[in-house]
């Protein structure tokens with residue numbers, strides 16, 4: 001596991017903050033793959049005003065990236081130049097605001113959102129039980145499962161733009177498509193309102209249990225992984241194309257294509273992010289050769305390669 005500082009560093013004096021600002025912060029412990037380098041700076045804001053003030057004062061040349069649970073990320077081994085923003089406890093609250101809607105902090109987990117919805121008798125958000133991410137990640141990625149996705153339930157979200165301006169965006173403004181939004185670069189989602197419909201708590205719990213059991217059976221949930229590696233191409237299932245190309249169990253360095261679910265890559269223990277990314281590229285090559293289909297990465301790959309120019 002590498003935790004080197006970003007090799008393409010941005011030199012700058014950073015504005016004062018009320019939250020926590022850590023230089024050269026290892027990101028591997030914070031992401032599901034448990035690989036990759038350090039953030040040049042990791043910022044955990046005290047609240048949304050702290051984040052907005054900081055971004056307003058920060059040199060506009062410094063890149064900014066939000067980090068949730070790192071469940072859909074490869075952080076490259078050379079680390080992430082600039083500032084990585086991670087939302088802590090102050091952003092993890094979820095509350096019902098009427099009989100069918102919840103106001104959720106951008107750092108709240110899918111499990112917290114779905115269980116709060118159950119307790120408040122709000123149905124239609126059960127699918128979030130199965131996606132191991134935060135509200136900010138769901139909004140950005142249009143996270144979805146079992147026939148529903150974030151775009152179906154999002155009313156609006158509060159976003160701190162890279163400039164420090166705070167705006168409220170609705171689902172139309174985010175231009176949702178499959179696992180994609182038009183959230184601007186460097187923007188951080190600090191809260192979101194999700195709407196379902198009134199439901200009965202026992203039935204909601206039963207649906208959450210059904211989803212959890214289905215997940216357990218089909219996905220390597222206790223592994224170092226990044227979720228679905230490739231988007232499903234139109235008319236195809238990515239896992240089936242990977243399987244047909246003979247990649248089930250294919251290994252490279254310390255990385256392997258999951259035997260259980262062929263659209264998942266695994267860190268078997270000591271994989272570098274370069275191993276994981278190279279394995280993904282090898283799978284893409286073999287699938288193209290076999291079926292002619294070009295798989296598109298769903299996992300976000302961020303940062304710089306180890307040894308990138310200073």
Ligand SMILES: Cc1cc2nc3c(=O)[nH]c(=O)nc-3n(C[C@H](O)[C@H](O)[C@H](O)COP(=O)(O)OP(=O)(O)OC[C@H]3O[C@@H](n4cnc5c(N)ncnc54)[C@H](O)[C@@H]3O)c2cc1C
Pocket residue numbers: 032065066067068069070071072073087106107130131132133134135136137138139140141142143144145179187188189190219220221225226227228300
């Ligand atoms: C075992 C497993 C199963 C999975 N199953 C599913 C599934 O069924 N469906 C599905 O859609 N995904 C699935 N995923 C992928 C992942 O959980 C989702 O993409 C999730 O939305 C990522 O959320 P996160 O908060 O961890 O984001 P991260 O992985 O930390 O980041 C992903 C992207 O979101 C951005 N981001 C994160 N937080 C914010 C924020 N506050 N504001 C702005 N941008 C932000 C990041 O900059 C990055 O671009 C799975 C992953 C794993 C490991």
